[in-house]
Amino acid sequence: MKVPILRGVKTVNNFNRITKILTALGVALAASACTTINVDHVRLQDDISLSKGDAMVVLGRHQTPEIQTEASLVACIGGKLRSGTTDIRIIPEAEFVNQFYPWFEARTAPLRPEKLRKVMREPLVAKKLNDLNIKYFVWVEGSTERTASAGSMTCSIGPGGGGCFGFGTWEDTSDYETTVWDVDTFEEVGRVSTEAVGTSYMPAFVVPIPLLAQVEGDACQGMGKQLVEFFSRSASNKLKTIK
Amino acid sequence: MNNIKIERLKKYKAVRFKVLGLLLMVSLLSACANKVTVVADIPTPLVEKVPLNVHMSYTDEFKNHIYIENEKSRSLNSLNFAQAQQDMFDAIFGQLTTLVDAQSVSKDLTIEPEILDFQYTAPAETKLKQYEVWIKYRLKILGSDDAKVADWTIKGYGKTPTALLTSATKAFNSATNIALRDVGAQLATRFAGQRKIKALIDTKSGSQNSLAKNTALDGGESEDEVLEKAEFYQQQTENEPESANESANIEGGEDSE
Numbered sequence: 082m083k084v085p086i087l088r089g090v091k092t093v094n095n096f097n098r099i100t101k102i103l104t105a106l107g108v109a110l111a112a113s114a115c116t117t118i119n120v121d122h123v124r125l126q127d128d129i130s131l132s133k134g135d136a137m138v139v140l141g142r143h144q145t146p147e148i149q150t151e152a153s154l155v156a157c158i159g160g161k162l163r164s165g166t167t168d169i170r171i172i173p174e175a176e177f178v179n180q181f182y183p184w185f186e187a188r189t190a191p192l193r194p195e196k197l198r199k200v201m202r203e204p205l206v207a208k209k210l211n212d213l214n215i216k217y218f219v220w221v222e223g224s225t226e227r228t229a230s231a232g233s234m235t236c237s238i239g240p241g242g243g244g245c246f247g248f249g250t251w252e253d254t255s256d257y258e259t260t261v262w263d264v265d266t267f268e269e270v271g272r273v274s275t276e277a278v279g280t281s282y283m284p285a286f287v288v289p290i291p292l293l294a295q296v297e298g299d300a301c302q303g304m305g306k307q308l309v310e311f312f313s314r315s316a317s318n319k320l321k322t323i324k
Numbered sequence: 325m326n327n328i329k330i331e332r333l334k335k336y337k338a339v340r341f342k343v344l345g346l347l348l349m350v351s352l353l354s355a356c357a358n359k360v361t362v363v364a365d366i367p368t369p370l371v372e373k374v375p376l377n378v379h380m381s382y383t384d385e386f387k388n389h390i391y392i393e394n395e396k397s398r399s400l401n402s403l404n405f406a407q408a409q410q411d412m413f414d415a416i417f418g419q420l421t422t423l424v425d426a427q428s429v430s431k432d433l434t435i436e437p438e439i440l441d442f443q444y445t446a447p448a449e450t451k452l453k454q455y456e457v458w459i460k461y462r463l464k465i466l467g468s469d470d471a472k473v474a475d476w477t478i479k480g481y482g483k484t485p486t487a488l489l490t491s492a493t494k495a496f497n498s499a500t501n502i503a504l505r506d507v508g509a510q511l512a513t514r515f516a517g518q519r520k521i522k523a524l525i526d527t528k529s530g531s532q533n534s535l536a537k538n539t540a541l542d543g544g545e546s547e548d549e550v551l552e553k554a555e556f557y558q559q560q561t562e563n564e565p566e567s568a569n570e571s572a573n574i575e576g577g578e579d580s581e
Contacts, residue, residue, distance in 0.1 A: 146456075146481070146483060149483065149485075151485075179367040180367070180370070181370055182366075182367040182368070182369055182370060182505075182508075182509070182512075183369050183370075183371070183505075183508060183509030183510075183512040183513055184370065184513070186505065186506065186509040187506065188506060188509060188510065189509050189510075189513050203370075203371070203372070204372065205370045205371065205372060206370060209370065
Protein backbone atom coordinates (compact mmCIF):
# COMPACT_ATOMS: atom_id res chain seq x y z
CA MET A 82 0.00 0.00 0.00
CA LYS A 83 2.93 2.34 0.69
CA VAL A 84 4.60 1.82 -2.64
CA PRO A 85 1.94 3.53 -4.79
CA ILE A 86 1.92 6.53 -2.40
CA LEU A 87 5.69 6.84 -2.57
CA ARG A 88 5.52 6.54 -6.36
CA GLY A 89 2.88 9.26 -6.42
CA VAL A 90 5.02 11.61 -4.35
CA LYS A 91 7.99 10.90 -6.58
CA THR A 92 5.90 11.65 -9.69
CA VAL A 93 4.66 14.92 -8.23
CA ASN A 94 8.22 15.90 -7.29
CA ASN A 95 9.45 15.09 -10.79
CA PHE A 96 6.56 17.01 -12.34
CA ASN A 97 7.34 20.06 -10.18
CA ARG A 98 10.99 19.87 -11.14
CA ILE A 99 10.17 19.63 -14.86
CA THR A 100 7.69 22.50 -14.56
CA LYS A 101 10.33 24.65 -12.88
CA ILE A 102 12.93 23.81 -15.53
CA LEU A 103 10.45 24.55 -18.32
CA THR A 104 9.40 27.81 -16.71
CA ALA A 105 13.02 28.89 -16.29
CA LEU A 106 13.74 27.91 -19.90
CA GLY A 107 10.66 29.78 -21.07
CA VAL A 108 11.57 32.92 -19.15
CA ALA A 109 15.14 32.80 -20.45
CA LEU A 110 13.99 32.32 -24.02
CA ALA A 111 11.22 34.91 -23.74
CA ALA A 112 13.83 37.41 -22.65
CA SER A 113 15.94 36.58 -25.66
CA ALA A 114 13.03 36.50 -28.20
CA CYS A 115 13.36 40.18 -28.92
CA THR A 116 13.84 42.43 -31.93
CA THR A 117 16.62 44.84 -32.81
CA ILE A 118 15.38 47.87 -34.70
CA ASN A 119 17.27 50.55 -36.55
CA VAL A 120 15.24 53.56 -37.69
CA ASP A 121 16.74 56.26 -39.94
CA HIS A 122 14.90 59.46 -40.61
CA VAL A 123 15.59 62.09 -43.28
CA ARG A 124 13.70 65.36 -43.27
CA LEU A 125 13.81 67.10 -46.64
CA GLN A 126 11.49 69.97 -45.81
CA ASP A 127 11.07 71.79 -42.52
CA ASP A 128 7.73 73.37 -43.21
CA ILE A 129 5.18 70.60 -42.78
CA SER A 130 1.84 72.33 -42.85
CA LEU A 131 -1.04 70.40 -41.39
CA SER A 132 -4.12 71.89 -39.86
CA LYS A 133 -7.44 70.74 -38.48
CA GLY A 134 -9.48 68.82 -41.05
CA ASP A 135 -6.51 67.90 -43.23
CA ALA A 136 -6.05 64.31 -44.26
CA MET A 137 -3.23 61.91 -45.05
CA VAL A 138 -3.21 58.52 -46.69
CA VAL A 139 -0.84 55.64 -45.99
CA LEU A 140 -0.34 53.36 -49.00
CA GLY A 141 1.68 50.21 -49.58
CA ARG A 142 3.74 49.54 -52.68
CA HIS A 143 2.68 46.55 -54.78
CA GLN A 144 4.05 47.42 -58.21
CA THR A 145 5.62 44.01 -58.97
CA PRO A 146 4.92 40.49 -57.74
CA GLU A 147 8.16 40.73 -55.72
CA ILE A 148 7.32 44.06 -54.09
CA GLN A 149 4.23 43.38 -52.01
CA THR A 150 4.14 45.45 -48.86
CA GLU A 151 1.96 43.74 -46.29
CA ALA A 152 -1.50 45.30 -45.90
CA SER A 153 -1.27 44.57 -42.16
CA LEU A 154 1.83 46.76 -41.83
CA VAL A 155 0.26 49.60 -43.83
CA ALA A 156 -2.85 49.42 -41.62
CA CYS A 157 -0.64 49.33 -38.52
CA ILE A 158 1.27 52.48 -39.54
CA GLY A 159 -2.04 54.17 -40.34
CA GLY A 160 -3.25 53.20 -36.89
CA LYS A 161 -0.13 54.62 -35.22
CA LEU A 162 -0.57 57.91 -37.07
CA ARG A 163 -4.27 57.95 -36.21
CA SER A 164 -3.62 57.36 -32.52
CA GLY A 165 -0.83 59.92 -32.58
CA THR A 166 -3.01 62.65 -34.03
CA THR A 167 -6.08 64.48 -32.86
CA ASP A 168 -7.31 66.60 -35.75
CA ILE A 169 -5.74 64.90 -38.77
CA ARG A 170 -7.73 62.28 -40.64
CA ILE A 171 -5.91 59.15 -41.79
CA ILE A 172 -7.73 57.58 -44.73
CA PRO A 173 -7.48 53.77 -44.78
CA GLU A 174 -5.64 52.32 -47.77
CA ALA A 175 -8.47 50.15 -49.11
CA GLU A 176 -10.99 53.00 -48.90
CA PHE A 177 -8.65 55.41 -50.72
CA VAL A 178 -7.66 52.94 -53.45
CA ASN A 179 -11.31 52.07 -54.14
CA GLN A 180 -12.36 55.72 -54.27
CA PHE A 181 -9.53 56.57 -56.68
CA TYR A 182 -9.75 53.41 -58.81
CA PRO A 183 -7.93 52.93 -61.23
CA TRP A 184 -5.21 55.50 -60.47
CA PHE A 185 -3.55 53.94 -57.39
CA GLU A 186 -3.60 50.26 -58.32
CA ALA A 187 -0.47 48.10 -58.20
CA ARG A 188 0.24 48.75 -61.87
CA THR A 189 -0.90 52.35 -62.16
CA ALA A 190 0.17 53.99 -58.88
CA PRO A 191 2.67 56.84 -59.38
CA LEU A 192 6.19 55.81 -58.40
CA ARG A 193 7.56 59.36 -58.17
CA PRO A 194 6.02 62.68 -57.10
CA GLU A 195 6.23 63.98 -60.71
CA LYS A 196 3.99 61.11 -61.78
CA LEU A 197 1.50 62.15 -59.12
CA ARG A 198 1.42 65.57 -60.75
CA LYS A 199 0.42 63.89 -64.01
CA VAL A 200 -2.30 61.84 -62.32
CA MET A 201 -3.55 65.05 -60.70
CA ARG A 202 -4.11 66.48 -64.19
CA GLU A 203 -7.11 64.15 -64.30
CA PRO A 204 -9.80 66.62 -63.25
CA LEU A 205 -11.86 64.04 -61.35
CA VAL A 206 -8.81 62.88 -59.38
CA ALA A 207 -7.75 66.43 -58.53
CA LYS A 208 -11.27 67.34 -57.44
CA LYS A 209 -11.63 64.31 -55.21
CA LEU A 210 -8.21 64.84 -53.59
CA ASN A 211 -9.18 68.43 -52.97
CA ASP A 212 -12.57 67.47 -51.57
CA LEU A 213 -10.97 65.02 -49.16
CA ASN A 214 -8.35 67.61 -48.15
CA ILE A 215 -5.49 65.17 -48.62
CA LYS A 216 -2.18 66.94 -47.97
CA TYR A 217 0.36 64.13 -47.75
CA PHE A 218 0.91 60.67 -49.19
CA VAL A 219 2.86 58.23 -47.04
CA TRP A 220 4.19 55.38 -49.18
CA VAL A 221 5.48 52.23 -47.49
CA GLU A 222 7.71 49.82 -49.40
CA GLY A 223 9.36 46.66 -48.16
CA SER A 224 8.56 43.37 -46.50
CA THR A 225 9.29 41.02 -43.63
CA GLU A 226 11.04 37.83 -44.64
CA ARG A 227 12.44 34.74 -42.95
CA THR A 228 16.19 35.01 -43.22
CA ALA A 229 17.34 31.98 -41.18
CA SER A 230 15.93 28.93 -39.46
CA ALA A 231 17.34 25.97 -37.51
CA GLY A 232 16.32 23.06 -35.30
CA SER A 233 13.72 20.37 -35.70
CA MET A 234 10.52 19.27 -34.07
CA THR A 235 8.60 16.01 -34.24
CA CYS A 236 4.92 15.76 -33.46
CA SER A 237 3.03 12.50 -33.15
CA ILE A 238 -0.48 11.42 -32.30
CA GLY A 239 -1.65 8.04 -31.05
CA PRO A 240 -4.48 6.36 -29.17
CA GLY A 241 -3.02 7.48 -25.85
CA GLY A 242 -2.67 11.12 -26.93
CA GLY A 243 -0.17 13.20 -28.79
CA GLY A 244 2.73 15.53 -28.32
CA CYS A 245 5.65 17.36 -29.86
CA PHE A 246 9.34 17.18 -29.01
CA GLY A 247 12.20 19.26 -30.27
CA PHE A 248 13.40 22.81 -30.61
CA GLY A 249 13.09 25.28 -33.48
CA THR A 250 14.45 28.75 -33.97
CA TRP A 251 14.15 31.23 -36.83
CA GLU A 252 15.12 34.78 -37.68
CA ASP A 253 12.83 37.29 -39.38
CA THR A 254 14.09 40.50 -40.98
CA SER A 255 11.95 43.53 -41.77
CA ASP A 256 13.24 46.10 -44.23
CA TYR A 257 10.93 49.02 -44.93
CA GLU A 258 11.24 52.47 -46.39
CA THR A 259 8.55 55.09 -45.98
CA THR A 260 8.47 58.19 -48.18
CA VAL A 261 6.28 61.23 -47.60
CA TRP A 262 5.01 63.26 -50.57
CA ASP A 263 3.56 66.73 -50.37
CA VAL A 264 0.46 66.91 -52.57
CA ASP A 265 0.68 70.70 -53.01
CA THR A 266 4.31 70.87 -54.14
CA PHE A 267 4.64 67.36 -55.63
CA GLU A 268 7.89 66.88 -53.75
CA GLU A 269 9.24 64.28 -51.40
CA VAL A 270 9.45 65.90 -47.98
CA GLY A 271 10.71 63.06 -45.81
CA ARG A 272 11.91 59.51 -45.62
CA VAL A 273 11.93 56.97 -42.79
CA SER A 274 13.90 53.72 -43.17
CA THR A 275 13.53 50.82 -40.77
CA GLU A 276 15.42 47.58 -40.44
CA ALA A 277 14.33 45.16 -37.75
CA VAL A 278 15.78 41.73 -37.00
CA GLY A 279 14.18 39.34 -34.54
CA THR A 280 14.76 35.74 -33.49
CA SER A 281 11.90 33.51 -32.43
CA TYR A 282 12.11 30.22 -30.53
CA MET A 283 9.80 27.26 -30.22
CA PRO A 284 10.81 24.64 -27.63
CA ALA A 285 8.47 21.67 -27.49
CA PHE A 286 8.19 19.21 -24.63
CA VAL A 287 4.80 17.61 -25.27
CA VAL A 288 3.33 21.06 -25.88
CA PRO A 289 5.13 23.53 -28.19
CA ILE A 290 5.81 26.87 -26.49
CA PRO A 291 6.08 29.63 -29.14
CA LEU A 292 8.31 32.53 -28.10
CA LEU A 293 7.79 34.83 -31.01
CA ALA A 294 9.62 38.00 -31.91
CA GLN A 295 7.07 40.50 -33.26
CA VAL A 296 9.36 41.82 -35.99
CA GLU A 297 6.71 43.39 -38.24
CA GLY A 298 4.88 44.86 -35.25
CA ASP A 299 8.09 46.30 -33.83
CA ALA A 300 9.03 47.77 -37.24
CA CYS A 301 5.56 49.36 -37.39
CA GLN A 302 5.99 50.77 -33.88
CA GLY A 303 9.39 52.26 -34.79
CA MET A 304 8.21 53.76 -38.07
CA GLY A 305 4.90 54.97 -36.65
CA LYS A 306 6.60 56.78 -33.78
CA GLN A 307 9.10 58.39 -36.16
CA LEU A 308 6.36 59.51 -38.55
CA VAL A 309 4.33 61.06 -35.75
CA GLU A 310 7.45 62.95 -34.64
CA PHE A 311 8.07 63.93 -38.25
CA PHE A 312 4.65 65.54 -38.60
CA SER A 313 4.55 66.88 -35.03
CA ARG A 314 7.53 69.18 -35.60
CA SER A 315 5.25 71.56 -37.42
CA ALA A 316 3.90 74.22 -35.09
CA SER A 317 0.57 74.46 -36.86
CA ASN A 318 -0.60 70.90 -36.46
CA LYS A 319 -2.20 69.28 -33.47
CA LEU A 320 -0.24 66.11 -32.97
CA LYS A 321 0.40 64.45 -29.69
CA THR A 322 3.30 62.09 -29.11
CA ILE A 323 2.85 58.35 -29.05
CA LYS A 324 3.76 56.91 -25.69
CA MET B 325 -17.64 -2.22 -11.98
CA ASN B 326 -14.34 -2.71 -13.78
CA ASN B 327 -16.14 -3.88 -16.90
CA ILE B 328 -18.33 -0.78 -16.89
CA LYS B 329 -15.24 1.41 -16.59
CA ILE B 330 -13.54 -0.39 -19.45
CA GLU B 331 -16.67 0.00 -21.60
CA ARG B 332 -16.84 3.73 -20.83
CA LEU B 333 -13.14 4.08 -21.64
CA LYS B 334 -13.66 2.34 -24.98
CA LYS B 335 -16.61 4.59 -25.79
CA TYR B 336 -14.61 7.67 -24.84
CA LYS B 337 -11.71 6.59 -27.06
CA ALA B 338 -14.07 5.86 -29.97
CA VAL B 339 -15.68 9.30 -29.66
CA ARG B 340 -12.25 10.95 -29.44
CA PHE B 341 -11.11 9.18 -32.63
CA LYS B 342 -14.28 10.29 -34.42
CA VAL B 343 -13.77 13.89 -33.36
CA LEU B 344 -10.12 13.83 -34.41
CA GLY B 345 -11.04 12.22 -37.74
CA LEU B 346 -13.69 14.85 -38.35
CA LEU B 347 -11.28 17.67 -37.54
CA LEU B 348 -8.69 16.18 -39.88
CA MET B 349 -11.27 15.86 -42.68
CA VAL B 350 -12.46 19.45 -42.20
CA SER B 351 -8.89 20.78 -42.28
CA LEU B 352 -8.15 18.78 -45.46
CA LEU B 353 -11.34 19.98 -47.13
CA SER B 354 -10.63 23.59 -46.27
CA ALA B 355 -7.32 23.31 -48.13
CA CYS B 356 -9.12 22.48 -51.39
CA ALA B 357 -11.53 24.73 -53.24
CA ASN B 358 -13.76 22.42 -55.23
CA LYS B 359 -16.07 24.72 -57.17
CA VAL B 360 -15.54 28.43 -56.84
CA THR B 361 -17.87 31.11 -58.19
CA VAL B 362 -16.26 34.53 -58.22
CA VAL B 363 -18.31 37.52 -57.14
CA ALA B 364 -17.05 40.73 -58.76
CA ASP B 365 -15.94 43.57 -56.52
CA ILE B 366 -14.83 46.27 -58.98
CA PRO B 367 -15.23 49.91 -57.93
CA THR B 368 -16.65 52.50 -60.30
CA PRO B 369 -13.65 53.98 -62.11
CA LEU B 370 -12.85 57.64 -61.55
CA VAL B 371 -12.43 58.51 -65.23
CA GLU B 372 -13.98 60.99 -67.60
CA LYS B 373 -16.34 59.72 -70.25
CA VAL B 374 -15.05 59.80 -73.83
CA PRO B 375 -17.52 60.80 -76.58
CA LEU B 376 -17.92 57.29 -77.97
CA ASN B 377 -20.96 55.03 -78.11
CA VAL B 378 -19.86 51.48 -77.50
CA HIS B 379 -21.69 48.18 -77.74
CA MET B 380 -20.26 45.44 -75.52
CA SER B 381 -20.66 42.14 -77.32
CA TYR B 382 -20.36 39.03 -75.18
CA THR B 383 -20.37 35.67 -76.95
CA ASP B 384 -22.15 32.71 -75.38
CA GLU B 385 -18.77 31.12 -74.79
CA PHE B 386 -17.63 34.21 -72.88
CA LYS B 387 -20.87 34.54 -70.91
CA ASN B 388 -20.80 30.92 -69.82
CA HIS B 389 -17.08 30.46 -69.43
CA ILE B 390 -16.09 28.24 -66.53
CA TYR B 391 -12.51 27.20 -66.00
CA ILE B 392 -12.46 23.43 -65.49
CA GLU B 393 -9.33 21.89 -64.02
CA ASN B 394 -8.41 18.64 -65.72
CA GLU B 395 -5.56 17.76 -63.37
CA LYS B 396 -7.17 15.95 -60.45
CA SER B 397 -4.16 16.53 -58.19
CA ARG B 398 -4.51 20.33 -58.37
CA SER B 399 -6.23 22.54 -55.81
CA LEU B 400 -9.20 23.61 -57.88
CA ASN B 401 -11.99 21.72 -59.63
CA SER B 402 -13.62 24.63 -61.39
CA LEU B 403 -13.64 28.41 -61.27
CA ASN B 404 -16.66 30.28 -62.55
CA PHE B 405 -15.83 33.94 -63.16
CA ALA B 406 -18.13 34.43 -66.18
CA GLN B 407 -20.45 36.90 -64.47
CA ALA B 408 -17.59 38.61 -62.61
CA GLN B 409 -15.65 39.38 -65.79
CA GLN B 410 -18.80 40.63 -67.53
CA ASP B 411 -19.52 42.89 -64.54
CA MET B 412 -15.97 44.24 -64.75
CA PHE B 413 -16.17 45.06 -68.48
CA ASP B 414 -19.61 46.65 -68.00
CA ALA B 415 -18.35 48.74 -65.05
CA ILE B 416 -15.27 50.01 -66.90
CA PHE B 417 -16.76 50.70 -70.32
CA GLY B 418 -20.04 51.88 -68.79
CA GLN B 419 -18.13 54.65 -67.05
CA LEU B 420 -15.58 55.30 -69.81
CA THR B 421 -18.01 55.38 -72.74
CA THR B 422 -21.75 55.41 -73.42
CA LEU B 423 -22.99 51.85 -73.75
CA VAL B 424 -25.52 51.25 -76.53
CA ASP B 425 -27.36 48.29 -78.07
CA ALA B 426 -26.05 46.38 -81.05
CA GLN B 427 -28.75 47.88 -83.28
CA SER B 428 -28.13 51.48 -82.21
CA VAL B 429 -27.53 53.85 -85.13
CA SER B 430 -25.23 55.96 -82.98
CA LYS B 431 -22.89 53.03 -82.30
CA ASP B 432 -19.23 53.94 -82.85
CA LEU B 433 -17.53 50.77 -81.69
CA THR B 434 -18.26 47.19 -80.80
CA ILE B 435 -15.97 45.59 -78.24
CA GLU B 436 -15.92 41.82 -77.99
CA PRO B 437 -13.74 40.40 -75.22
CA GLU B 438 -12.38 36.87 -75.47
CA ILE B 439 -10.48 34.84 -72.88
CA LEU B 440 -7.17 33.66 -74.28
CA ASP B 441 -5.72 32.07 -71.18
CA PHE B 442 -6.28 31.48 -67.49
CA GLN B 443 -3.70 30.19 -65.04
CA TYR B 444 -3.44 29.87 -61.30
CA THR B 445 -1.15 28.62 -58.55
CA ALA B 446 -1.97 27.60 -55.01
CA PRO B 447 0.25 27.22 -51.91
CA ALA B 448 0.09 23.42 -52.12
CA GLU B 449 1.81 23.56 -55.52
CA THR B 450 4.33 26.35 -55.09
CA LYS B 451 5.08 26.07 -51.35
CA LEU B 452 4.60 29.84 -51.27
CA LYS B 453 2.02 31.30 -48.93
CA GLN B 454 -0.05 32.88 -51.69
CA TYR B 455 -2.67 32.23 -54.34
CA GLU B 456 -2.02 33.69 -57.79
CA VAL B 457 -4.27 34.13 -60.82
CA TRP B 458 -3.42 35.24 -64.36
CA ILE B 459 -6.06 36.06 -66.94
CA LYS B 460 -5.35 37.00 -70.54
CA TYR B 461 -7.96 38.65 -72.74
CA ARG B 462 -8.17 39.75 -76.33
CA LEU B 463 -10.51 42.62 -77.05
CA LYS B 464 -11.73 42.68 -80.64
CA ILE B 465 -12.61 46.27 -81.42
CA LEU B 466 -14.88 46.75 -84.42
CA GLY B 467 -16.02 49.97 -86.05
CA SER B 468 -19.58 51.09 -86.70
CA ASP B 469 -19.49 49.14 -90.00
CA ASP B 470 -18.29 46.04 -88.09
CA ALA B 471 -14.89 46.30 -89.75
CA LYS B 472 -11.97 45.43 -87.48
CA VAL B 473 -10.41 48.51 -85.91
CA ALA B 474 -7.98 46.87 -83.51
CA ASP B 475 -7.12 43.90 -81.34
CA TRP B 476 -6.02 44.58 -77.80
CA THR B 477 -4.32 41.85 -75.80
CA ILE B 478 -4.31 42.52 -72.10
CA LYS B 479 -3.26 40.52 -69.04
CA GLY B 480 -4.32 40.75 -65.44
CA TYR B 481 -2.50 39.40 -62.41
CA GLY B 482 -3.86 38.88 -58.92
CA LYS B 483 -2.14 37.61 -55.82
CA THR B 484 -3.50 36.99 -52.34
CA PRO B 485 -1.43 36.08 -49.31
CA THR B 486 -2.78 33.11 -47.35
CA ALA B 487 -2.36 34.99 -44.09
CA LEU B 488 -5.40 37.13 -44.85
CA LEU B 489 -7.78 34.34 -45.72
CA THR B 490 -9.63 31.59 -44.00
CA SER B 491 -10.34 29.31 -46.96
CA ALA B 492 -9.10 28.45 -50.42
CA THR B 493 -12.47 29.50 -51.89
CA LYS B 494 -12.09 33.01 -50.47
CA ALA B 495 -8.48 33.11 -51.64
CA PHE B 496 -9.37 32.20 -55.24
CA ASN B 497 -12.24 34.68 -55.19
CA SER B 498 -9.93 37.42 -53.94
CA ALA B 499 -7.03 36.66 -56.33
CA THR B 500 -9.39 36.51 -59.34
CA ASN B 501 -10.98 39.80 -58.32
CA ILE B 502 -7.56 41.43 -58.04
CA ALA B 503 -6.66 40.12 -61.52
CA LEU B 504 -9.94 41.46 -62.96
CA ARG B 505 -9.33 44.75 -61.21
CA ASP B 506 -5.88 44.86 -62.80
CA VAL B 507 -7.38 44.34 -66.27
CA GLY B 508 -9.99 47.03 -65.54
CA ALA B 509 -7.33 49.51 -64.38
CA GLN B 510 -5.35 49.07 -67.59
CA LEU B 511 -8.47 49.48 -69.72
CA ALA B 512 -9.63 52.57 -67.85
CA THR B 513 -6.27 54.36 -67.93
CA ARG B 514 -5.15 53.43 -71.46
CA PHE B 515 -8.24 53.08 -73.60
CA ALA B 516 -8.66 56.76 -74.47
CA GLY B 517 -4.91 57.17 -75.07
CA GLN B 518 -4.59 54.34 -77.60
CA ARG B 519 -3.70 55.73 -81.01
CA LYS B 520 -6.66 54.31 -82.94
CA ILE B 521 -9.17 55.16 -80.24
CA LYS B 522 -7.77 58.63 -79.77
CA ALA B 523 -7.96 59.23 -83.53
CA LEU B 524 -11.57 58.10 -83.47
CA ILE B 525 -12.37 60.41 -80.57
CA ASP B 526 -10.71 63.28 -82.44
CA THR B 527 -12.53 62.45 -85.65
CA LYS B 528 -15.85 62.26 -83.88
CA SER B 529 -15.23 65.52 -82.14
CA GLY B 530 -14.29 67.17 -85.45
CA SER B 531 -10.80 68.17 -84.35
CA GLN B 532 -8.81 68.46 -81.15
CA ASN B 533 -9.47 72.19 -81.06
CA SER B 534 -13.20 71.82 -81.36
CA LEU B 535 -13.05 69.14 -78.66
CA ALA B 536 -11.25 71.63 -76.43
CA LYS B 537 -13.91 74.23 -77.02
CA ASN B 538 -16.73 71.77 -76.41
CA THR B 539 -15.15 70.47 -73.21
CA ALA B 540 -14.47 73.99 -72.01
CA LEU B 541 -18.14 74.75 -72.41
CA ASP B 542 -19.23 71.53 -70.71
CA GLY B 543 -16.75 71.11 -67.91
CA GLY B 544 -14.99 74.42 -67.56
CA GLU B 545 -11.66 73.13 -68.91
CA SER B 546 -9.52 75.43 -71.03
CA GLU B 547 -8.20 74.47 -74.43
CA ASP B 548 -4.68 74.22 -73.02
CA GLU B 549 -5.85 71.88 -70.29
CA VAL B 550 -7.49 69.55 -72.79
CA LEU B 551 -4.40 69.52 -75.01
CA GLU B 552 -2.22 68.90 -71.96
CA LYS B 553 -4.48 66.02 -70.98
CA ALA B 554 -4.22 64.49 -74.44
CA GLU B 555 -0.44 64.78 -74.17
CA PHE B 556 -0.58 63.11 -70.75
CA TYR B 557 -2.47 60.12 -72.15
CA GLN B 558 0.09 59.86 -74.92
CA GLN B 559 2.96 59.95 -72.38
CA GLN B 560 1.26 57.40 -70.18
CA THR B 561 1.12 54.98 -73.08
CA GLU B 562 4.74 55.61 -73.98
CA ASN B 563 6.11 55.46 -70.43
CA GLU B 564 4.55 52.24 -69.25
CA PRO B 565 6.53 50.55 -66.49
CA GLU B 566 8.55 47.49 -67.44
CA SER B 567 6.15 45.26 -65.57
CA ALA B 568 3.37 46.41 -67.83
CA ASN B 569 5.21 45.79 -71.08
CA GLU B 570 3.79 42.33 -71.42
CA SER B 571 0.32 43.45 -70.56
CA ALA B 572 -1.08 45.55 -73.29
CA ASN B 573 -0.57 45.83 -76.97
CA ILE B 574 -2.99 47.25 -79.40
CA GLU B 575 -2.43 46.87 -83.10
CA GLY B 576 -4.74 48.05 -85.78
CA GLY B 577 -6.37 45.19 -87.58
CA GLU B 578 -3.84 42.61 -86.44
CA ASP B 579 -3.53 40.21 -83.62
CA SER B 580 -0.72 41.49 -81.46
CA GLU B 581 0.24 38.00 -80.30
